[in-house]
Amino acid sequence: KENWSGTVTKEELGRSTWTFLHTLAAQFPIRPTKQQQKDVKELMAIISRLYPCKTCAEHFKEILKTNPPKAKSGLDLVQWMCQVHNLVNKSLGKPQFRCEQAELRWGTFNCDGACDLHSRP
Ligand code: FAD
Numbered sequence: 680k681e682n683w684s685g686t687v688t689k690e691e692l693g694r695s696t697w698t699f700l701h702t703l704a705a706q707f708p709i710r711p712t713k714q715q716q717k718d719v720k721e722l723m724a725i726i727s728r729l730y731p732c733k734t735c736a737e738h739f740k741e742i743l744k745t746n747p748p749k750a751k752s753g754l755d756l757v758q759w760m761c762q763v764h765n766l767v768n769k770s771l772g773k774p775q776f777r778c779e780q781a782e783l784r785w786g787t788f789n790c791d792g793a794c795d796l797h798s799r800p
Pocket residue numbers: 689690691692693694695696697701730734735736738739760761762763764765767768771773775776781784
C-alpha cells in the first residue's frame with residue numbers, strides 16, 4: 680500500500696520542481712529550434728504566475744525580470760537554471776551550488792530508453 684500523509688510541503692514541492700527544471704535543462708538540445716527556445720521562456724513565465732506558493736512565484740517573477748531565460752543552447756540553459764536556483768538559494772540562506780557541476784548532478788536521466796526528444800553528446 681502506498682504510504683502518503685496528504686501534506687505536500689513547500690520544500691517537497693520545491694525539490695520536485697527543481698528536479699523537473701534541471702532535468703529539462705540537461706535534456707534540452709544543443710541546438711534548439713526557435714519554438715523550443717520560445718517554449719522555455721513561456722514555461723518560466725507561466726511558472727512565475729502559477730507556481731502554487733505565492734511568495735515563491737512572486738520572488739521568481741522578480742528574478743526573471745533581471746535574469747531572463749537563456750535558451751539559445753542546452754548548455755546555456757543548464758547554466759542559467761543553476762544561476763537562478765542559486766539566487767533562490769541565496770535568499771533562503773542555503774549554500775551556493777557550483778554550476779560547473781550542474782551537468783554532473785542533472786545530466787543523467789533514466790527514462791527506459793525513451794528520452795528521444797533530443798540527443799545530447
Ligand atoms: P533544493 O533547493 O530544492 O535543491 C534540490 C537539489 O538540487 C539539491 O539537493 C542540490 O543537489 C541541487 N541544487 C541545489 N542548488 C542547485 C543549483 N543552483 N543548480 C543545480 N542544482 C542545484 N522556497 C521558499 O521558502 N521561498 C521561496 O521564495 C522559494 N522560491 C522558489 C522558487 C522556485 C521557482 C522553486 C522551484 C522553488 C522555490 N522555493 C522557495 C523552494 C526552495 O528553492 C527549495 O526547493 C526548498 O527549500 C527545498 O530545499 P532543499 O534544500 O531540499 O534543496
